[in-house]
Amino acid sequence: MTTMTRGAYALPGTTLNYHTGSWRVQRPEHRHRAAPCHHACPAGEDAQAWLALIAEGNRRAAWEKLIEANPLPAITGRVCHHPCESACNRSQYDEAIAIHACERVLGDEAIANNWRYPVDAPSGNAPVVAIVGAGPAGLSCAWHLLRHGIKSVLFDELPQAGGTLGTAIPAYRLPRDLLAAETGRLLELSGIDFRPLHRLGRDISLDQLRQEYAGVFLAPGNQRSREWSVDGVTPRDLHVGLDLLKEWVSVGDVPPMTSAAIVGGGNTAVDLARALKRAGVAQVHVITHQTLPRDHVRGDDAMSAIVREIRQAEEEGVTFHDQRGIRRLMLRGERVVGVEMVRMKKMVRANGRMERVAFEGTETVLHVDQVIPAIGQEVEPFGMEPLLHGQGAFEVDHWGVVSGHSGLYAGGDARGGHGTVTAAIGDGRRAALALVRHIRGEAPPKERLEEVIEIGQLNLHYYEHADRAQEPLLAVGERGLDNEIEGSIETTGADREAARCFSCGNCLACDNCWTLCPDSAVLKTTELARDGSHYRFDYDYCKGCGLCAHECPCGYIAMGEEV
């Protein structure tokens, strides 16, 4: 029996006794959704997460977050075609976040300050994986294995690590000392054993690797150019794009020519075009079936080369002929004197398939004394013949398992189908994760499919327009062989860009929900809650009005049905 107090006062005497949460039919929930940048990154970087750490003023933590996916940010910050920025929701508002420029700032800062990789030396009896190829895929795989306590031996036929990064990317895009610094820091880590000048099939054999190591990851790159001809005709003095580029990168010179037509729309074509310009070739043309990108927006069938590289090439005097095919080689004897181009377009045919169609009557003639195909490369099968079955690339699953060969993984350019540095880094990471499971005798991890948040799910009223940071560019006249053309936006620029980030699908700690909840049913905590936000819902009092969800700028709060 309850005893009435004198004067009928109540304990504890507050309206907290009324649990208005029982009125609720919908409940707000923190729902982490993948930012489009995260989803788009072939390496698996969560740019939103590390941009948030920059915004918090902790660039070192941001770098550590970044290298959870990609151990080469100073490199990718320079050479990646950054699909993250194409996907960035902010691009539909004003301009995309300059994610690659921020990544570069973090990578450069880590090198300058010699930030320690947050990883422990593996134990002496840790399993060892053999990695063939010390390019981006191999380095990434070694790094991710190390993060899981597994050692690796990296074999490469070249004297230095980096693979295509060092052999085919010009120094004005990727300075060699920087490449050496970032790969060198990684190779110094205890648990990664780099063995240069080892070539598969010559110095080591695949069978030997499979016997001696806990697992094998093949990332040899594409070292052989695809065959090219026009109706079976090839000029006698044919130079292949990638070889020419490598020659220029290593020797600094190319065979004498006064004009050249490069065939292809990828980075090799564009890099080579710029290299020829630097080597003094007066007229450099790029002929591609694909379409020149317009205004940073990559339409269907656009050239696969990095947009800003195309722009810089145009500035430097390279002439692009897009949506053109070569109908005929014009030869004098066996030497090229020109090409006949025809307009081509990808169209839907009667059978429903897309097909390139040549338009009769659009033929034009281009007089050049070299035609250089840069239409892609394939795996040099030497030492790996049984795995390739005569194909130009490995057939692998999502985790890189070579079809029919358990414990044998392949990735990077050699897996075919992409050919970017970042994709190679992603391949290395996935293969490492699968290898870790394989070594433990477990099945490969489950693929995580996370909902990607679209711009319509953000509340843009809370963001102000702000210009994107622009990296400084060398004037065309100052561009040489080795001078890096793009400068850094520096830490101030990175801070500004991080502040521009919408924080798509993740808490921005803006206090909107806490401030605007009419029932004070959003509690602010001093420490991060497990779900990554400072706020908790007090479901005893939340009536489920949905105000917080509506006013959340980031789309981080969703209303779920009350069960």
Next chain:
Amino acid sequence: MRDMLEGSQAIARAVALCRPQVVAAYPITPQTHIVENLSKLVADGKLTTELVSVESEFSAASVALGAAAAGSRAYTASSSQGIMLMSEVLFNIAGLRIPLVLTCANRAIGAPLSIWNDQQDSMAVRDAGWIQLYCADNQEAVDTTIQAYRIAERCEIPVMVCVDGFVLTHTMEAIDLPTQEQVDGFLPPYRFNRALDPRRPISIGTLVAPEYFSEVRHANHKALERAIDEIEAADRDWAEVSGRSSGGLVEVLGDPEARIGILTLGSATGTLLEALDEYPDLGPVRLIRLRCFRPFPFEALRRACAGLEQLAILERALSPGLGGIVGTEVRAALADLEGTLHIRDYAVGLGGRDIPLSTLPRVLEALAVPESERFRILDVNLEQLPEEDR
């Protein structure tokens, strides 16, 4: 030592001696001088208190309520329409069992508007649950104010000290003010064990459902009944300190053996005492003065009335349609004596009408008429009314 003081001034000094921590009041005739004198004491540095200027009597009572609930000794004062305006709060103060002291400078209630004395105001809130003590003179007002704090705080029941407006509040009288030491010794510092405290939050004024409301009312009623002992004890103990009794619950004056009695409240007591001297030939008269009206002192009243054959009640208020308020209650208290005790009830001194000494013989004369009305307003000049309203 005695000082020649106006009633209001004496009451203000008595209040100050009780060291109130919060004083909140709104001026109204005839209470104004009490508050003015308290303000002056504060201004002169003789009283340290939180003097709150409020905008109405409702706020005055509310501030006093809140202050006392928060653990401060609180005081307020009012009259007439002011008592009406604060009546809602008065019920709350009593229902919440908040101890504080209010001086009611008794005044008629409009309409018609009157600034002069009667006791309709305090009588109108007699059921609010307050203790009501009626003072015969200003010395008693001083002594009763001091006693009132002890009673209120021991019983956790508010006390209304009723003093007739103008007749007492505006009259000079030789007052023996006690010393601060005397008051401090009699009245310990205020401690309220239900004081509001942010560290231990409680909610006062909550909703009480039917299954507990009767119990709360029972507790209030019983607390008032039990306060009888504290009221007597306070007067007795203060008499030991000061040498003066204020009359306890019911005071018997005149000839205690007389078979004819007159019962009254407040300052009319002095008038009747003087009339007894003025008219010595009227025979023995027992003068009964009801000091404590709430709680109603049944036993003390019955003892005071023992042996009476005739009783006249003089009161300064009425319940229209019923008659006397005090008279009705006295009649009820003495109901078992009906048949042997002849009781008549008269309203006198309404709206400031003078009560002259000659009231005494006229009342006794009226009382002697066996078949007279049980209640009437004395001294009504019907010719002053339109014929149809007489």
